[in-house]
Amino acid sequence: MGHGEREEDMKVWIDQDRCTGAGLCELLEPIVFTIGEDGLAVVHDGDSVLPAGPAGTVTVSPENERQVLEASQACPGRCIRIDSE
Numbered sequence: 269m270g271h272g273e274r275e276e277d278m279k280v281w282i283d284q285d286r287c288t289g290a291g292l293c294e295l296l297e298p299i300v301f302t303i304g305e306d307g308l309a310v311v312h313d314g315d316s317v318l319p320a321g322p323a324g325t326v327t328v329s330p331e332n333e334r335q336v337l338e339a340s341q342a343c344p345g346r347c348i349r350i351d352s353e
Protein backbone atom coordinates (compact mmCIF):
# COMPACT_ATOMS: atom_id res chain seq x y z
CA MET A 269 0.00 0.00 0.00
CA GLY A 270 1.41 3.36 -0.99
CA HIS A 271 1.25 6.42 1.15
CA GLY A 272 -1.07 9.16 0.01
CA GLU A 273 -1.97 7.18 -3.08
CA ARG A 274 -5.46 6.32 -4.05
CA GLU A 275 -5.48 2.54 -3.83
CA GLU A 276 -9.18 1.77 -3.70
CA ASP A 277 -12.43 3.39 -4.64
CA MET A 278 -14.68 4.28 -1.74
CA LYS A 279 -18.09 2.67 -2.01
CA VAL A 280 -21.09 3.48 0.13
CA TRP A 281 -24.57 2.10 0.81
CA ILE A 282 -27.26 2.60 3.44
CA ASP A 283 -28.44 -0.03 5.90
CA GLN A 284 -32.01 1.24 6.01
CA ASP A 285 -32.99 -1.08 8.87
CA ARG A 286 -31.05 1.23 11.17
CA CYS A 287 -31.84 4.56 9.54
CA THR A 288 -33.80 7.09 11.60
CA GLY A 289 -34.53 9.26 8.57
CA ALA A 290 -33.35 12.38 10.35
CA GLY A 291 -31.42 13.39 7.27
CA LEU A 292 -28.04 14.30 8.70
CA CYS A 293 -26.35 12.51 5.81
CA GLU A 294 -28.25 14.56 3.23
CA LEU A 295 -27.39 17.72 5.10
CA LEU A 296 -23.68 16.88 5.11
CA GLU A 297 -23.40 15.44 1.60
CA PRO A 298 -26.46 16.06 -0.61
CA ILE A 299 -24.59 14.96 -3.75
CA VAL A 300 -24.43 11.40 -2.44
CA PHE A 301 -27.29 11.03 0.06
CA THR A 302 -30.95 11.82 -0.14
CA ILE A 303 -34.08 10.96 1.80
CA GLY A 304 -36.26 8.67 -0.30
CA GLU A 305 -40.02 8.52 -0.62
CA ASP A 306 -40.26 6.14 2.34
CA GLY A 307 -38.54 8.72 4.54
CA LEU A 308 -35.29 6.77 4.84
CA ALA A 309 -31.91 7.56 3.36
CA VAL A 310 -30.69 6.25 0.01
CA VAL A 311 -27.73 7.11 -2.20
CA HIS A 312 -27.59 8.85 -5.57
CA ASP A 313 -25.67 7.63 -8.58
CA GLY A 314 -25.63 10.73 -10.72
CA ASP A 315 -29.26 11.59 -11.37
CA SER A 316 -30.70 8.24 -10.33
CA VAL A 317 -31.59 7.14 -6.82
CA LEU A 318 -30.40 3.64 -5.99
CA PRO A 319 -32.37 0.98 -4.10
CA ALA A 320 -31.91 0.49 -0.36
CA GLY A 321 -29.34 -1.88 1.07
CA PRO A 322 -26.16 -3.32 -0.45
CA ALA A 323 -27.84 -3.52 -3.87
CA GLY A 324 -27.73 0.27 -3.84
CA THR A 325 -23.98 0.69 -3.53
CA VAL A 326 -22.36 3.65 -5.26
CA THR A 327 -18.74 4.55 -5.89
CA VAL A 328 -17.98 7.89 -4.27
CA SER A 329 -16.19 10.56 -6.30
CA PRO A 330 -12.85 11.46 -4.71
CA GLU A 331 -13.99 15.01 -4.04
CA ASN A 332 -16.95 13.72 -2.00
CA GLU A 333 -15.12 11.12 0.07
CA ARG A 334 -14.34 13.38 2.97
CA GLN A 335 -17.95 14.45 3.43
CA VAL A 336 -19.20 10.88 3.08
CA LEU A 337 -16.80 9.80 5.79
CA GLU A 338 -17.96 12.66 7.98
CA ALA A 339 -21.60 11.71 7.42
CA SER A 340 -20.90 8.08 8.30
CA GLN A 341 -19.31 9.16 11.56
CA ALA A 342 -22.16 11.54 12.36
CA CYS A 343 -24.97 9.15 11.39
CA PRO A 344 -27.01 8.37 14.54
CA GLY A 345 -28.04 4.94 13.22
CA ARG A 346 -24.51 3.97 12.15
CA CYS A 347 -26.14 2.83 8.93
CA ILE A 348 -23.86 4.45 6.35
CA ARG A 349 -21.76 1.49 5.26
CA ILE A 350 -18.45 2.24 3.58
CA ASP A 351 -16.53 -0.39 1.64
CA SER A 352 -13.10 0.17 0.17
CA GLU A 353 -12.55 -2.62 -2.30
Ligand code: SF4
Pocket residue numbers: 282286287288289290291292293294308309342343344345346347348
Ligand atom coordinates in the same frame (compact mmCIF):
# COMPACT_ATOMS: atom_id res chain seq x y z
S1 SF4 B 1 -27.68 10.16 8.90
FE1 SF4 B 1 -27.95 7.94 9.06
S2 SF4 B 1 -29.83 7.69 10.25
FE2 SF4 B 1 -29.79 9.79 9.50
S3 SF4 B 1 -30.95 9.74 7.57
FE3 SF4 B 1 -28.79 9.48 7.06
S4 SF4 B 1 -28.45 7.27 7.00
FE4 SF4 B 1 -30.37 7.61 8.08
